[in-house]
Amino acid sequence: MMSVSEQDAAAAIKARMVSLTVLELFSTDLEELDRQLLEKVAQAPKFFRNAPVMIDFGQLDQEVDGSWLEKACELLSANNFVPVGITGAEESLEFAARARNIAVWPAAGTARHDTVVESPQPEIKEEPVQSPPAPQEAVTPQEAPHTETLVIRQPVRSGQKVYARGGDLIVLASVSTGAEIMADGHIHVYGTLRGRALAGARGKESARVFCNDLQADLVSIAGVYIINDDLPSDMRKTAVQIYLQEDQLKIESLR
Template sequence: MSTDSQQNAHRSPVLEFKSSTFSVPVLVLASNDVATIEQQLQEKIHLAPEFFKNSPLVFDLLDLNKQELDVDVTELTRITRKLGLLPIGIRGGTAQQNQQALEIGIPIHSGHNVAAASEPQQRQTPEPEPQAVATTTLITQPVRSGQRIYAEGDLVILAQVSAGAEILAEGNIHVYGSLRGRALAGVQGDTEARIFCSDLQAELISIAGNYKISEDLNSAVLNQPVQIYLQNHTLVIKDI
């Protein structure tokens, strides 16, 4: 290769940064008792081991710190990693907790922090927020095992979702075929979101963080066309 060719190769971009949206479980703590935290995490993971296996995790310590209940971030990280979870961020931490997190390689989420929450806010007349236009993502091909699809609005799939696949939507999910994988609707906290499918065989269904795994599903609704929604923080599954 000539010198000019080598220089051109070095100048060619080999990477780029892109903004994207991911659904990551957030661990909100109401107690700083690490033994109890570990025990209850084990119980949660036991209910859905495949869902939590190697799952990323964000620590939310804002409510805990508002109650002036300190927690050791290093110990919290040790516990969650031991249980197979992968902490990737912290929010709502104190200066000391944030420093602990940085020392063990966990980044700080800039959206929430105790110092900002404690500062008095000036009264301002809120400006009207622009209304977001809901979008719908349409998938016409089968979603195969190992695939992961995320929709910022509603998600409509005109084919089957295979076991081992994962579909997520900030709005509703419609599957006009067999749903055998994992379906998570309202992933940004929309409790009005619903899941509709023509044939329920799911490994896991979830709306706004409230979930059921296949073992929890009543046999009467399996292999049936159903709709799934939240009622009093409980998932309801009804025939269509």
């Protein structure tokens, strides 16, 4: 079979890592859902504008049909979200979703706010190095030991995405607005942290984010996130560490 060169091809299909906002449902009350969406969008209108959303039915103990899904999608669109998929739904609802060209994902697992589609190919040059040995301690499936650390020496620019799969990520430069960095373990940024930083991408709740200059659009640990508008004013543009404690993100000064 003759292969088609990239120069002659009309398109190329590649795996990319992307983040989605997950709408985890606990009720079918559309009026209450609309109220909460309006409240959330008001906190950061630019951040949520045209944000792709996956609807998670895994925690919902009420049955819904295709008509309800249609109304929910219209409500999301009215609030400037873009419904792109569902997860945790009954088979009949999956059929209704496919009928309106909405993707169906497997169960969402441990992710609570953001879900990640992994990329097998990094988009910028990377340098793997061995991490120092970790202290001996009991290891659970969620707290699997890191095998290597990904070191990025150049700035991570707008539109670039970096994922340290199975380990920590160290960025020895700055991260620009519109960039996204992600790690299954900790994230260290020795310059200015703008853009999005997602540590503990596979649910590791002990992961932390360290940076010398906090200006991030979003920081997430194990799916729990904080957006720029909610960052404490006294922690902005300072060296901080961010960690998860009792399902809330804590920000502490490093100086």
